[in-house]
Amino acid sequence: MQIADFALERFFARWEFAARYLLCASDVEGFPMADLLALADGETRALWDGLRLGYTESTGHPLLRAGIAGLYEHAGPDDILVFAGAEEAIFCLLNVALGAGDHAVVTWPGYQSLYEVARAAGADVTLHELHEADGWFLDVERLIASLRPQTRLVVVNAPHNPTGMLPTHAEWARLTDELADRGIHLLSDEVYRFLELDEGDALLPGADAYPRGISLGVMSKSFAMAGLRIGWLATRDRDLLGRCAAFKDYTTICSSAPSEILALIGLRARDRVLARSRRIVAGNLELLDNFFRRRSAWFSWVRPRAGSIGFPRLLADMPIDEFAAGLVEAEGVLLLPGSQFGHPGNHFRIGIGRENLPDALARLEAYAERNLA
Numbered sequence: 001m002q003i004a005d006f007a008l009e010r011f012f013a014r015w016e017f018a019a020r021y022l023l024c025a026s027d028v029e030g031f032p033m034a035d036l037l038a039l040a041d042g043e044t045r046a047l048w049d050g051l052r053l054g055y056t057e058s059t060g061h062p063l064l065r066a067g068i069a070g071l072y073e074h075a076g077p078d079d080i081l082v083f084a085g086a087e088e089a090i091f092c093l094l095n096v097a098l099g100a101g102d103h104a105v106v107t108w109p110g111y112q113s114l115y116e117v118a119r120a121a122g123a124d125v126t127l128h129e130l131h132e133a134d135g136w137f138l139d140v141e142r143l144i145a146s147l148r149p150q151t152r153l154v155v156v157n158a159p160h161n162p163t164g165m166l167p168t169h170a171e172w173a174r175l176t177d178e179l180a181d182r183g184i185h186l187l188s189d190e191v192y193r194f195l196e197l198d199e200g201d202a203l204l205p206g207a208d209a210y211p212r213g214i215s216l217g218v219m220s221k222s223f224a225m226a227g228l229r230i231g232w233l234a235t236r237d238r239d240l241l242g243r244c245a246a247f248k249d250y251t252t253i254c255s256s257a258p259s260e261i262l263a264l265i266g267l268r269a270r271d272r273v274l275a276r277s278r279r280i281v282a283g284n285l286e287l288l289d290n291f292f293r294r295r296s297a298w299f300s301w302v303r304p305r306a307g308s309i310g311f312p313r314l315l316a317d318m319p320i321d322e323f324a325a326g327l328v329e330a331e332g333v334l335l336l337p338g339s340q341f342g343h344p345g346n347h348f349r350i351g352i353g354r355e356n357l358p359d360a361l362a363r364l365e366a367y368a369e370r371n372l373a
């Protein structure tokens with residue numbers, strides 16, 4: 001298989017554990033293990049205490065699949081397949097769903113594997129570009145106009161990395177109804193689900209929208225447990241899910257036994273886990289709003305509608321790559337330049353989920369004052 005480097009991951013391989021302040025992280029501050037175990041109920045505590053470190057069920061622990069199914073209206077435990085993070089799920093699904101001669105439409109800028117693996121699987125990929133001038137909104141009519149007779153899959157990531165885009169209910173219904181009518185699969189990357197600023201804006205998950213809708217979920221982002229490496233696909237298309245399961249035999253075969261139980265504990269205690277994440281994001285977003293209001297001469301800011309990320313733009317006459325390189329050097333604060341998404345604007349990704357954001361932001365501001373004023 002020939003596949004281009006995953007630019008963002010190569011960037012993080014260099015910086016993630018070298019920079020002191022990850023002001024561009026996409027996840028919420030990792031949940032403390034001791035706090036998670038304290039949330040276990042009698043059944044999950046017994047599972048944890050009695051755990052044996054053998055292989056696990058390749059589709060996922062039945063209780064974990066039941067816990068995940070609880071996040072959907074129309075998916076039962078047999079409509080769930082567990083993976084090592086969302087990344088493995090993307091890899092398996094795109095390889096199974098797409099091949100030479102197929103066409104796919106994928107939102108862009110975005111998480112590179114969503115279109116890179118599709119290309120590597122042989123598909124012709126149309127990138128559905130979002131624009132800052134439109135508030136990054138998903139142009140559903142333009143997306144529908146780009147569908148072809150050969151289109152097998154549409155991939156939409158919402159809440160969106162890196163812009164925080166979230167379609168309205170009406171836009172989402174228009175898209176999912178059209179795809180259902182045409183028999184086209186939708187991969188709905190919902191890894192930032194549950195971080196809608198207004199909970200009423202939360203979209204119908206892909207798996208609930210129609211039988212060929214596929215939801216991608218993970219413990220990494222809103223659940224703040226990236227270290228578990230537990231993700232999943234949810235869909236009523238059992239044939240497709242079965243083919244993904246067969247493909248997974250060539251990747252990880254089954255998930256980590258401790259991670260499955262910890263994920264189950266987190267899912268059962270999801271109200272408390274998610275309340276913590278929302279609290280962190282809401283507090284940080286307020287600081288960012290004030291910062292960007294104060295510094296509107298230097299940065300443009302489209303406030304995210306959901307998720308733990310935003311995609312502001314450096315307005316100053318300096319390339320963002322140069323600004324970001326100087327910032328991490330001088331202050332240990334890491335931004336993710338838009339170039340890592342292959343995006344030509346002067347944008348950068350800012351992460352809203354880390355507890356040290358106030359400190360990181362103060363350092364960013366001090367650096368900007370020294371270098372932009």
Ligand SMILES: Cc1ncc(COP(=O)(O)O)c(C=O)c1O
Pocket residue numbers: 026084085086087088111157161189191218220221226231
């Ligand atoms: C939109 C999107 N999808 C999938 C993933 C993969 O999640 P994980 O790293 O937990 O596998 C990410 C991670 O950043 C993401 O932003």
